[in-house]
Amino acid sequence: MAEVTLGDYTGYILLEMIRAREMADHYSRTVAERYAADEVMRHFAVPRFKVPKMELTIPVLISGARFSQVLRFDMAADDFVATMGQRAAEARERLASPPLPGFPGKIGPVMPGRPDIPILLPPRPVPVDRDATVGAAVTDTGDPTATPDLRSLALDFHAQLVANPDPLRPETIVAVMWSRIFWSAMGDPTSSPTAPPESALPTDPRQALLAETSQDVLELVRSRTVIDRTTIDNLLINPETNVVKNGSTDSSVFTVSAELLEEAFFLRSVTDESGATSTVVEFE
Numbered sequence: 317m318a319e320v321t322l323g324d325y326t327g328y329i330l331l332e333m334i335r336a337r338e339m340a341d342h343y344s345r346t347v348a349e350r351y352a353a354d355e356v357m358r359h360f361a362v363p364r365f366k367v368p369k370m371e372l373t374i375p376v377l378i379s380g381a382r383f384s385q386v387l388r389f390d391m392a393a394d395d396f397v398a399t400m401g402q403r404a405a406e407a408r409e410r411l412a413s414p415p416l417p418g419f420p421g422k423i424g425p426v427m428p429g430r431p432d433i434p435i436l437l438p439p440r441p442v443p444v445d446r447d448a449t450v451g452a453a454v455t456d457t458g459d460p461t462a463t464p465d466l467r468s469l470a471l472d473f474h475a476q477l478v479a480n481p482d483p484l485r486p487e488t489i490v491a492v493m494w495s496r497i498f499w500s501a502m503g504d505p506t507s508s509p510t511a512p513p514e515s516a517l518p519t520d521p522r523q524a525l526l527a528e529t530s531q532d533v534l535e536l537v538r539s540r541t542v543i544d545r546t547t548i549d550n551l552l553i554n555p556e557t558n559v560v561k562n563g564s565t566d567s568s569v570f571t572v573s574a575e576l577l578e579e580a581f582f583l584r585s586v587t588d589e590s591g592a593t594s595t596v597v598e599f600e
């Protein structure tokens with residue numbers, strides 16, 4: 317089935333009208349040259365017809381349409397920050413393995429060159445500050461997932477997802493921003509906002525955990541990417557007369573009615589007092 321846009325079809329009809337006028341003017345010029353060469357006909361007016369108004373009624377068959385969907389990331393900033401904090405805390409907890417017999421520590425990075433031998437990390441001391449007056453203990457949990465730095469990273473993450481010009485492709489944003497949140501949550505003093513810590517060797521179990529959690533975050537982002545609105549780009553029609561006649565109904569055909577008014581313009585060269593020449597447009 318032949319399909320063209322309604323704009324292309326209507327524009328082509330108008331273009332054909334201009335070509336018809338051009339063909340008529342060219343023929344009038346040819347007649348004028350013949351008249352001028354004839355001793356008798358040179359005294360006659362050269363015939364030329366002008367169509368000041370033309371009415372067109374064109375039935376067209378609607379065969380389809382081209383649509384565009386506008387997507388957006390739909391998740392409130394506070395909810396997103398809370399979710400990222402929860403994901404970071406879960407990742408931090410997953411690094412903690414059951415303590416070995418006789419050693420109440422955690423399994424940390426593996427030994428360089430020996431991925432089968434983990435480095436045992438001693439338990440992190442919990443600083444306690446006892447209030448002399450009240451006598452109560454104030455405990456610092458040391459959880460970096462609740463710090464202002466992580467909230468700032470999560471807000472930046474959210475802002476980039478909202479401003480993403482291609483919401484269907486958030487992979488780069490997720491990879492970069494979640495990596496920053498992940499390493500911030502690990503609390504490694506050698507980490508930076510743009511790179512993993514120096515201790516994160518390829519055999520570091522945190523690298524595998526980062527890859528796994530990055531995929532989880534990516535799936536979350538994709539699940540919260542929704543269709544904001546749908547717009548029509550083009551209306552497609554079938555201009556073939558026999559198809560319009562035999563393969564249409566009252567609900568699938570509409571009529572384009574147009575009144576064309578002929579208007580011409582002239583390009584004239586104007587020379588000012590300084591001798592400069594410019595071109596002006598004059599309409600009939």
